[in-house]
Amino acid sequence: MLVSSQYLSEPMLEMFIFETTQLLEQLEQEIISSEKCCCYTQEAINEIFRIMHTIKGTAAMMLFNNISALAHSIEDLFYFLREENPKDINCSTLCDLVLEGIDFIKAEIEKIKSGDDAEGDASTLIAANKDFLTRLKQVSLPSGAAETKPQAISDMQEFGIFTLPQTNTFKAIIHFAEGCEMENIRALSLIRNLENIANEIRYLPQNIADSDASQIIRQEGFTVYLKTDCFYEEVHQFLMQAEFIKELELDFLDSDEELRQLRNSAKEEGGKIPKKDRSDSANEQTNKGQGEKDLQVVSVQQSIISVNVAKLDKLMDLMGEMVIAEAMVTQNPDLKGLELDNFQKAARQLHKITSELQDVVMSIRMVPLSATFQKMHRVVRDMSKKLEKEVELKIVGEETEVDKNIIEHISDPLMHLVRNSIDHGLEAAEDRQAAGKPPLGRITLEAKNAGSDVLIIVKDDGRGLDKAKILAKARENRLIHKPESEMTDREIYNLILLPGFSTKESITEFSGRGVGMDVVTKNIESVGGSVAVDSAEGFGTTVIIKIPLTLAIIDGMNISVGNSRYTIPTISIRESFRPKETDIIKDPDDNEMIMVRGMCYPLLRLHQMYGVETEITKFTEGILIMVEQDDRTVCLFADKLLGQQQVVVKALPSYIRNEWKIRGLAGCTLLGDGSISLILDIAGLTGLGNTA
Amino acid sequence: MMSRLLVVDDSSTIRLSLRTVLTQAGYAVEEAKDGEEAVQKIKSLPKFNAVITDLNMPKMDGISLIKETRNIPSYRFTPLLMLTTESTLDKKEEGRKAGATGWITKPFTPEQLLAVLKKVQV
Numbered sequence: 001m002l003v004s005s006q007y008l009s010e011p012m013l014e015m016f017i018f019e020t021t022q023l024l025e026q027l028e029q030e031i032i033s034s035e036k037c038c039c040y041t042q043e044a045i046n047e048i049f050r051i052m053h054t055i056k057g058t059a060a061m062m063l064f065n066n067i068s069a070l071a072h073s074i075e076d077l078f079y080f081l082r083e084e085n086p087k088d089i090n091c092s093t094l095c096d097l098v099l100e101g102i103d104f105i106k107a108e109i110e111k112i113k114s115g116d117d118a119e120g121d122a123s124t125l126i127a128a129n130k131d132f133l134t135r136l137k138q139v140s141l142p143s144g145a146a147e148t149k150p151q152a153i154s155d156m157q158e159f160g161i162f163t164l165p166q167t168n169t170f171k172a173i174i175h176f177a178e179g180c181e182m183e184n185i186r187a188l189s190l191i192r193n194l195e196n197i198a199n200e201i202r203y204l205p206q207n208i209a210d211s212d213a214s215q216i217i218r219q220e221g222f223t224v225y226l227k228t229d230c231f232y233e234e235v236h237q238f239l240m241q242a243e244f245i246k247e248l249e250l251d252f253l254d255s256d257e258e259l260r261q262l263r264n265s266a267k268e269e270g271g272k273i274p275k276k277d278r279s280d281s282a283n284e285q286t287n288k289g290q291g292e293k294d295l296q297v298v299s300v301q302q303s304i305i306s307v308n309v310a311k312l313d314k315l316m317d318l319m320g321e322m323v324i325a326e327a328m329v330t331q332n333p334d335l336k337g338l339e340l341d342n343f344q345k346a347a348r349q350l351h352k353i354t355s356e357l358q359d360v361v362m363s364i365r366m367v368p369l370s371a372t373f374q375k376m377h378r379v380v381r382d383m384s385k386k387l388e389k390e391v392e393l394k395i396v397g398e399e400t401e402v403d404k405n406i407i408e409h410i411s412d413p414l415m416h417l418v419r420n421s422i423d424h425g426l427e428a429a430e431d432r433q434a435a436g437k438p439p440l441g442r443i444t445l446e447a448k449n450a451g452s453d454v455l456i457i458v459k460d461d462g463r464g465l466d467k468a469k470i471l472a473k474a475r476e477n478r479l480i481h482k483p484e485s486e487m488t489d490r491e492i493y494n495l496i497l498l499p500g501f502s503t504k505e506s507i508t509e510f511s512g513r514g515v516g517m518d519v520v521t522k523n524i525e526s527v528g529g530s531v532a533v534d535s536a537e538g539f540g541t542t543v544i545i546k547i548p549l550t551l552a553i554i555d556g557m558n559i560s561v562g563n564s565r566y567t568i569p570t571i572s573i574r575e576s577f578r579p580k581e582t583d584i585i586k587d588p589d590d591n592e593m594i595m596v597r598g599m600c601y602p603l604l605r606l607h608q609m610y611g612v613e614t615e616i617t618k619f620t621e622g623i624l625i626m627v628e629q630d631d632r633t634v635c636l637f638a639d640k641l642l643g644q645q646q647v648v649v650k651a652l653p654s655y656i657r658n659e660w661k662i663r664g665l666a667g668c669t670l671l672g673d674g675s676i677s678l679i680l681d682i683a684g685l686t687g688l689g690n691t692a
Numbered sequence: 693m694m695s696r697l698l699v700v701d702d703s704s705t706i707r708l709s710l711r712t713v714l715t716q717a718g719y720a721v722e723e724a725k726d727g728e729e730a731v732q733k734i735k736s737l738p739k740f741n742a743v744i745t746d747l748n749m750p751k752m753d754g755i756s757l758i759k760e761t762r763n764i765p766s767y768r769f770t771p772l773l774m775l776t777t778e779s780t781l782d783k784k785e786e787g788r789k790a791g792a793t794g795w796i797t798k799p800f801t802p803e804q805l806l807a808v809l810k811k812v813q814v
Contacts, residue, residue: 012712016705050702053748057777058705060799159808160784161794166769195738197766229768 016062017109018306020055024102024109025371027051031102032377035095040081048098049078055105064112067105070122073129074101077136086136092385097129099378167199167227169256170235174222175247183217184208190242191224197238198226202262221247225259309404312365319361320648323553324670326354327645331672355646358553366401369447369456372411373398376418376445383422390429391422391441400447402454406547409527410456413520417458417543418443420517425462425541435538437461449549453529456545465535467492477501493533497521528649528666530629530683554649556669558642558677559625561606562614565677566638567647567669572682574626574633576641579619594624594635601626604685605637609664614639632686645672649679695814696720696738700730700745700757701775710744713802719809727752731760734767742771742814744796747783755790762791771812 030047034040040048056071074097081089104125108118174190176183187208194201204223205216228235236250253259330347373395384391402410426432426441433439446457467489474480474495480487495501499518521531529547548554556567577596584603585593592603603624607614616622616639625636647669656662666681697719699710704725711721722737724730728751734740743761747754754774761767771793776783784795796808 012705012708015708019703019705050748050750053777054703057746057798058703061706061709159794159796159800159804161808161811162788163793164812197739199739199741199770228766229770230765231768234765 013062013112016058017113019058020067020105020109023051023055024106025374028099028102028378029374031095031098032381035091035381038091040089040091040094042082042085045078045082049075049082052078064108064118066118066120066122067108070101070104070126070129073126073133074098077129077133080133080136086139088139089136093132097125097132099382101125101129167229168231169225169227169253169259170232171251171253171258172224172226172235172239173247173249174224174239174245176217176222177244177246180244182214183222184211184213186242186244187213187217187222190222190239193242194224194226194238197230197235198228200227200259200263201225202259204262206262206265221249225253225256225262227256227259312404315361316365319358320553322354323358323646323648324672326350327672328674329672331645333673358646362403362549365404367404367407368399368401369407370398372407372414373445373447375411376414379415379418380422380443383419387422388428389422389426389441390439391426391443393418394442394444396444396446397448400449400454402547402549406527406529409523410529410545410547413523413545414445414456414458416517416520418445421458421460421462421541425460425464427463431463435463450546453546453548456547457542458545459540459542461540464537464539464541465493465496465533466537470495473501474498490532490534493535496533497531525683553646554679555644556647556677556679557625557644558647558671559606559623559636559638560640560642561610561638562612564610564612565642565671565675566606567677567679568625568627568636569666569679569682570644572627572629574628576623576625578622579624581618581620584619596626596635601633601635603635603637607637607639610662627680627682627685629682629686634686636680636685647671647677647679694718694720695741696722697809697814698722698724698730698733698740698743700724700727700743700749700754702726702746702749706746706775710805713805717802717806717809719814726750727754727757727760730757734761734764739766740770742773742793742809742812743767744773744775746775747787748777755786758787758790758792771809771814773808773812 027048030044030051034044052071052075056068056075059065059068059071077094077097080086104120104122108120111118111120174187176186180186187203191201191203191208202225205213207213208217208222226235230238232250232252236248239245239248239250330351335343376395377393380391380393383389421443422441426443427435427437429439432441442461444457444459446455446459448455448457470492471480471484474492475484479495479498479501482491497517497520499522501516501518517531517533524531524545524547527547529545532544532546533541534544535541555570557570557573559566559568579594579596583595585595585600587593592605593600594603605617606612607617619637622637622639623641625638625641627634627636649667650669651667652665664681664684666679666684668676668678671677697714699707699714699721700723701707701710702725707723707725711723714721722733722740724733726749727745730743730745731752734743743757745754745757749757752760758772758774761770761772772791774787774792774795775798776787776795777798787795793812794808796805
């Protein structure tokens with residue numbers, strides 16, 4: 001249908017974008033898996049044809065003619081494949097054609113999304129498709145019979161009718177068995193049943209909802225006029241199924257005159273009595289909320305609905321406010337020193353419900369990684385084709401779920417990592433064989449849950465990282481803050497994550513767009529995650545991305561330093577203790593260290609670090625909190641622990657972030673008493689400890 | 693009085709736009725996303741005054757849907773309209789044999805759609 005401006009609406013456009021995007025993803029997967037086995041199965045051809053057909057239809061309706069025309073040309077191609085089933089098709093060319101088509105439509109959809117006109121020129125692509133089709137025809141129909149099947153030539157006529165509908169009109173007079181009582185209700189349920197087979201129903205008496213109708217029905221019988229597609233015997237049989245029917249008189253009417261009269265009289269009566277054409281009775285049902293039919297209607301409704309993400313975000317925000325409000329009530333300063341047994345009981349109940357609610361809200365936002373992972377097939381396909389490396393992508397644990405917001409942030413980094421692996425990691429086939437490896441390079445994409453984190457692992461079996469090269473490059477860019485001899489292999493590998501580091505000399509089309517691994521790190525860190533690299537020279541590289549299940553609400557330990565409050569994510573805390581003065585040692589650079597059970601850890605005085613005035617500066621008066629992140633440990637010195645609570649992470653205002661660039665802060669939160677607490681970024685702090 | 697229509701199409705965009713146009717024209721609209729769901733709704737819900745169906749759909753296509761619906765006694769003469777894009781003669785003929793009442797070629801205007809419905813007296 002052509003959607004004129006009268007009907008075109010925002011939801012329709014949104015639906016179009018959503019649907020087409022989904023179809024394109026499905027199509028892409030279909031194409032790539034077909035290409036892998038070097039043939040198109042009959043099902044695949046049907047599926048691709050159907051998708052292109054749908055896109056063509058919807059795009060034409062929304063007046064996106066370029067998309068529609070392109071989809072049409074691909075549809076024609078697959079129509080031919082489906083009907084003629086030609087042998088020896090050039091599979092890889094066909095895949096290229098379709099994928100180029102997909103890319104074009106995707107780009108157009110992006111334009112539509114951002115409110116621009118979709119005016120891209122698809123004519124070269126269409127011509128290429130037509131060319132391919134012509135060549136196919138020449139090969140498979142060598143007899144010279146150019147066209148055997150009529151191509152979808154649009155008909156001049158837009159619509160037509162084969163046969164006009166016809167219906168039968170019946171008149172039934174029904175007498176119920178004597179003494180069955182509630183005749184009007186029985187009549188009503190009879191009408192309800194008839195609605196399943198009749199196009200229109202009228203009856204006398206009209207006011208069967210009233211109980212005095214029973215009297216009339218008892219004396220004169222219940223008269224029903226109905227229009228239906230059913231034949232006499234069928235209607236008769238249908239009516240006789242009803243209970244308590246004593247007598248049924250069913251007549252075939254030549255004209256629907258009587259029925260029309262009733263229809264008119266019902267109209268005149270207005271809304272006073274229940275009008276008994278079908279849709280009105282449907283309305284009535286919903287109004288009264290009664291009857292099994294209601295249930296029936298509900299049961300066929302789908303059990304999944306789609307919700308605007310903005311609403312989910314709002315729900316999440318409100319959930320956060322709720323957690324804060326709960327803390328504000330239960331930890332209200334006014335309650336200090338009061339013994340409130342009942343209040344505590346109620347507060348516990350409130351807490352139980354809010355945390356349950358929180359779990360539900362979180363679970364609503366969880367999305368499996370499968371779509372993101374599946375996208376990588378296309379990346380691998382394009383890359384391996386361009387670089388002429390044979391690559392196999394293995395996906396493990398794609399059903400693992402993460403927060404919707406996080407998904408959006410990891411798609412690009414993942415793509416970058418996969419590209420890196422193919423471009424820099426995997427060797428060319430000859431080199432691989434020389435090294436005694438199978439010529440087919442393998443990349444594994446794995447996701448799994450680990451506590452409150454999700455691990456995403458990108459692994460290749462390529463040449464691995466060259467330590468000497470990394471060190472040289474890092475030295476050149478002054479990225480090393482520690483004697484090289486003391487660095488572990490892991491520390492060396494992780495140098496490549498630092499800003500301004502790139503080992504590949506030449507920039508290739510795919511992975512070296514002037515950005516390196518540091519962009520990956522930055523992206524992941526922006527959602528509170530971390531990246532680690534491990535490698536074995538000659539055996540491959542593994543990049544591990546660790547991201548929190550959710551961002552917004554964390555379990556935190558509140559601590560105080562002077563008048564300031566800080567919050568440490570509970571998950572990072574190993575232990576807290578008060579040290580003896582003798583445990584403190586100093587390294588040659590005058591950095592304070594502490595000896596715990598024979599291990600030496602760097603010490604950070606929070607009051608010094610953030611310039612907070614406090615009376616507690618002796619270790620024996622305050623408390624030490626040992627925190628760990630990514631196998632790096634540091635001890636923080638604070639005045640005292642305040643207690644554990646769930647906190648809602650709020651981002652630091654941008655002027656604070658940009659102006660002062662305070663290190664080691666992940667955000668801030670509101671405490672129960674209304675004061676602000678700064679959330680410590682443990683990864684940042686442990687990093688400081690190491691390079692200090 | 694409101695006529696009830698069943699709209700069958702695998703594209704949610706098409707369903708939404710048909711619903712928009714038809715509801716504005718005063719019809720009560722029910723949707724199904726393929727032939728299978730349509731048959732289920734036809735069998736379990738009060739009778740529809742007409743069915744408008746796409747032909748190319750997963751699970752069960754429009755032609756089979758029309759055939760199956762025609763076999764239900766109460767739908768013996770009910771208008772079953774097909775939405776076609778391949779307006780080739782054989783598709784239309786196939787539909788006619790299956791028992792379709794008429795056809796509309798996509799893309800069409802809302803006015804054309806409403807005109808067809810009027811023609812089949814729905």
